[in-house]
Amino acid sequence: MSRKFLFITGIGIILLAFIIAVALYQNQNSSLSGASSTQRQGAPVKGPENAKVTIVEFFDPACGTCADFYPLVKQLMDQYPGKVRVMMRYAPLHTGSDQVVKMLEAAHQQGKYWETLELLFKNQNRWVVNHVSQPMRARALVNGLALDHGRLDIDINLPEVSRVIQQDIEDGQALKVQATPEFFVNGRPMPSFGYKQLSDLVKEAVDEAY
């Protein structure tokens, strides 16, 4: 076999394998619809219902930067009283976080979402080890909250809870959320990541709406 033939065959094989892999992969993912919405009915919201500016935050409770941003987002809401609300959506990117967000959603069903979230953020180092969520530890931590714990353990496994999280994950993928936290202010993403960019975006939206 001539060397040039071998070389060209090599290129051909790799190219063909690449094209087939792309086709297979895209075929597998074609079921994902293009419809993407930043907000979801029933997602946890903080702030007045009639606020014209909505910050939608896709987050992972195990993400350190999300915990760092939590007070900053609150600060933004205080800066524009009555005009800004924040909606939290799940983007469990860390290993093990899928169980933890289920617990959060179950707490949300009891109206204890924010207490649970704050507790998880504040004590992140107790249940996140090497960027991996430890759902059992997170559950143990939440034991200290005044919740209906029997119901919480049942609700974690409800299909509705899974459905809500699946919806958030699918919307997150459609919106190309690849890192957390990701913010959308009235549907608009940040031009680049940073607190200043977020606060500028909120200011812009408030100026437009009021």
Added chain:
Amino acid sequence: MTVISKVDSTGFQRGWTLVFLAWFVATIATAGSLFFSEVMQIPVCELCWYQRIAMYPLVLVLALSLFPYDPRVVRVAGALVAVGWFIALFQVLLVAGIIPEDMRPCVQGIPCSETHITLLGFLNIPTLSLLTFSLVGTLLFLTHRIETS
């Protein structure tokens, strides 16, 4: 005289084949990494970029050294492989938790200690990278041995 040239030509043959294999492996790795990032849209962390810087040029450098065959490519390609190999090793240790990572997790990008794909239960992308650099390095080393013997 004829015997010597015969030995030479088989050495040449084997050297060429080894460099060809090294090129083939590097090209598969390049195509694979592009598939992960561009088709599957897996985010690329900083360390992965440094490994790409070492891997991608191999595709061209090794291909050009095949026609005409130039064994001196081992010097250039070997240096690239060494750089890539150490970065891959560093990342594998990071993923394994042996080297701790600074607290800068979800800022802009992706922590390099996070893995996205696991094949056969243990093969994640950094491990694949380390194996590939090791394989290409071994092939180049064998080429060097043949050429200097």
